[in-house]
Amino acid sequence: MTSYRVLLADDEPLARELLFDLLSQDPEVEVVAQCGDGASALRVLREARPDIAFLDVEMPEGGGLEVAKSLKPTEMPALVFVTAYGHYATDAFEVEALDYVVKPFSDERLFAALARAKKRIRHQKLGDLARQIATLSAPLNTPMQEASRAPFPTSPKATAPSSRGFLERIPVGTRGRQRFIATEDILWIESDDYLARIHIQGSSRLVRLSLTWFEQHLDPRRFVRTHRKAIVNLSAVTALETRFKGKKVLELSDGSHIPISRSRRRAVEEALLPASR
DSSP: OOOEEEEEEOSOHHHHHHHHHHHTTSTTEEEEEEESSHHHHHHHHHHTOOSEEEEOSSOTTSOHHHHHHHSOGGGOOEEEEEESOGGGHHHHHHTTOSEEEESSOOHHHHHHHHHHHHHHHHHHHHHHHHHHHHHHHGGGOOHHHHHHTOOTTOSTTTSEEOTTSSEEEEEEEOSSSEEEEEGGGOOEEEEETTEEEEEETTEEEEESOOHHHHHHHSOTTTEEEEETTEEEEGGGEEEEEEOGGGOEEEEETTSOEEEEOGGGHHHHHHHHHHHHO
């Protein structure tokens, strides 16, 4: 049976007890530590390396957000914030939180967050295994074998590059019936675990490609990455909003609101300038 090692961090003993009782109902979950402050939680995350961490936002000696910001990418578990404060959600998103559960919550809401976290860990482990296998088998592969394993739709025939080398349309659907989405019709693209979801006006489609792949193949004069989980078509932007604590958010023509991470704010604003002149 798969086991998921979990950390609980909350400065309220009753809250920790509730979380422990609920998570213990899942036979796949092993609670490896319970912490009442940020310093202890950070130490456990670095030493025990749990798969999933349920963190409160406000705790002594560093809240959950400060703990997450202190972690290296290689130390980061699947993060779920459980808090009584709803206004920290944007901050949690910027530190790559997987979910944000506001107290009081139902059992079903917590189990939904747990299911998302477990799914993320499974995909990460499968990806790690695939990379290990690829590394071990690389010396045995011929060029023909490498070409035969090219993932859809990265082969030249599966995509439609422009004369400048950037994509103009993307195939979606099944082999029985493929339709094509023109890149100019894309409003934004979001990461959906190991897939990507392409949003167009009134609908969306999943494709078996990563957000990094899109970032490399879309025209950077037309598309910009706003944070680790989203790429936006600049022509779809209708407003740039400044919210609480200076948080920047893009409003799109379909009404979507896409946050801009601090690390990408300058690049996004510079990309928008030519369109606003």
